[in-house]
Amino acid sequence: MDKNYKYNKVELGVIICAVILIIAIIIYNTIFKGTVSGNSLSKKGKKNITSKYQTEKLIKAGIKKDIKKNKENKAPKNDSIIDYSKMGKDMEYASVYQMEMTPNDYMNKTVVLKGNYYSGVDSQGKSHNYCVITCQGGCCVQGVEFIMDERFKDDKFKDNQEIIVEGKFEIRDGEKGGKIIVLRDAIIKLK
Amino acid sequence: MLEMIQKIQIYMEYPFVKNALIVGVLIALCSSLLGVTLVLKRFSFIGDGLSHVAFGALAIATVLKVANQTILIMPITIVAAIFLLKGGQNVKIKGDAAIAMLSVSAMAFGYFILNVFSAGANIAGDVCTTLFGSTSILSLLPSDVIICIVTSVVVVIFFMVFYNRIFAVTFDENFMKATGSNTELYNCVIAVITAVIIVLAMNLVGSLLISALLIFPALSAMRLFKSFKAVTIASAIISVLGTIVGIFTSILFNTPVGSTIVMVYLGIFVVCSILVAVLHK
Numbered sequence: 001m002d003k004n005y006k007y008n009k010v011e012l013g014v015i016i017c018a019v020i021l022i023i024a025i026i027i028y029n030t031i032f033k034g035t036v037s038g039n040s041l042s043k044k045g046k047k048n049i050t051s052k053y054q055t056e057k058l059i060k061a062g063i064k065k066d067i068k069k070n071k072e073n074k075a076p077k078n079d080s081i082i083d084y085s086k087m088g089k090d091m092e093y094a095s096v097y098q099m100e101m102t103p104n105d106y107m108n109k110t111v112v113l114k115g116n117y118y119s120g121v122d123s124q125g126k127s128h129n130y131c132v133i134t135c136q137g138g139c140c141v142q143g144v145e146f147i148m149d150e151r152f153k154d155d156k157f158k159d160n161q162e163i164i165v166e167g168k169f170e171i172r173d174g175e176k177g178g179k180i181i182v183l184r185d186a187i188i189k190l191k
Numbered sequence: 192m193l194e195m196i197q198k199i200q201i202y203m204e205y206p207f208v209k210n211a212l213i214v215g216v217l218i219a220l221c222s223s224l225l226g227v228t229l230v231l232k233r234f235s236f237i238g239d240g241l242s243h244v245a246f247g248a249l250a251i252a253t254v255l256k257v258a259n260q261t262i263l264i265m266p267i268t269i270v271a272a273i274f275l276l277k278g279g280q281n282v283k284i285k286g287d288a289a290i291a292m293l294s295v296s297a298m299a300f301g302y303f304i305l306n307v308f309s310a311g312a313n314i315a316g317d318v319c320t321t322l323f324g325s326t327s328i329l330s331l332l333p334s335d336v337i338i339c340i341v342t343s344v345v346v347v348i349f350f351m352v353f354y355n356r357i358f359a360v361t362f363d364e365n366f367m368k369a370t371g372s373n374t375e376l377y378n379c380v381i382a383v384i385t386a387v388i389i390v391l392a393m394n395l396v397g398s399l400l401i402s403a404l405l406i407f408p409a410l411s412a413m414r415l416f417k418s419f420k421a422v423t424i425a426s427a428i429i430s431v432l433g434t435i436v437g438i439f440t441s442i443l444f445n446t447p448v449g450s451t452i453v454m455v456y457l458g459i460f461v462v463c464s465i466l467v468a469v470l471h472k
Contacts, residue, residue: 088445
């Protein structure tokens with residue numbers, strides 16, 4: 001038998017664990033702690049993110065939210081805006097999926113979504129508006145209902161029209177007893 | 192570059208991105224460890240066959256509206272893995288033919304029942320997600336993450352404890368048999384572990400691209416190194432790094448996660464090949 005057959009398995013295990021540890025440390029240092037000086041978004045730095053410049057950078061990067069109070073990695077605290085409209089389609093889809101899985105984390109927060117407008121009528125003949133978010137491939141679909149602000153009530157949109165919706169996140173009872181997430185007092189921007 | 196890092200930092204605030212990274216790294220590690228053995232034993236195609244079986248099983252789980260689909264998919268795929276292993280020894284149906292037969296049958300069966308019996312309206316979404324991963328890695332449930340962590344730990348421990356036996360059964364099965372070892376049992380366990388990894392990897396790259404996770408890191412490592420130990424370690428490093436780069440690239444550039452990871456693997460393989468060609472000149 002080849003001498004490799006006698007190879008020490010403990011050594012192999014230690015090497016693999018060490019590689020994992022090294023990778024984990026690198027990721028932690030570069031991503032979570034941040035190695036970029038000056039404008040780093042390290043955990044320490046997050047406590048002081050209040051300047052307009054830093055906020056603008058967050059908006060530019062795609063998300064404006066209250067990082068200072070968001071250490072638990074849940075949705076931002078009250079009075080903050082969660083802007084998913086600048087994300088890529090897959091990320092926006094995944095974020096909306098999370099929103100539907102843990103709706104309580106988003107209650108009364110302002111959410112901005114980019115998607116396609118669709119209207120629908122329920123069994124009682126009441127009309128509903130939806131912002132439909134798809135993944136990049138277009139195969140996975142999530143619909144978020146919105147109730148338009150009074151100022152936009154007379155506006156008409158075509159189905160499949162690209163829109164950006166900004167509204168306050170709430171949960172309402174569905175027709176069949178389930179809960180439905182809805183953006184109330186929604187402001188619509190055409191893309 | 193600075194903007195990209197900041198963007199990643201912001202995206203890392205989201206729990207689903209962290210989950211994707213954890214699950215991705217663990218799946219990549221497990222698949223690379225076993226990938227070396229599968230490639231050396233000429234079992235590269237078994238991953239493809241089993242992934243199609245897993246697709247069929249997922250279709251059944253979808254139709255039956257099983258809450259945690261992994262619980263149903265896992266045993267079906269394991270049974271198929273054992274069947275394929277035994278089928279390979281059957282003189283009436285040769286190994287590769289058995290894999291091809293089971294593979295296409297399971298795929299056809301899965302798509303058939305999804306179309307005929309599926310209660311969901313979005314069949315295209317189900318098929319797309321299952322075959323190519325789509326956004327499934329970004330929409331993992333906490334239970335999926337826990338199952339993945341536990342299974343990955345079991346796979347790594349198995350690999351470490353039975354490393355010598357795996358090495359022996361990979362290179363010289365006849366000698367191992369002559370020494371009185373139960374090679375059939377070890378082959379069976381390897382097939383079972385492969386099935387488990389494939390079920391886990393469906394979340395990451397989808398069932399059509401799973402083979403890439405198994406073979407690319409091993410092939411790239413084999414270009415650079417010659418010993419089993421070095422190839423195994425290099426394969427694990429390449430696999431994990433490729434997955435991390437792939438996930439971040441897909442997040443930053445809005446590309447599909449599964450195919451991006453496979454493209455990164457392909458890139459690493461090409462670089463390794465060029466490197467070896469240049470060094471051996």
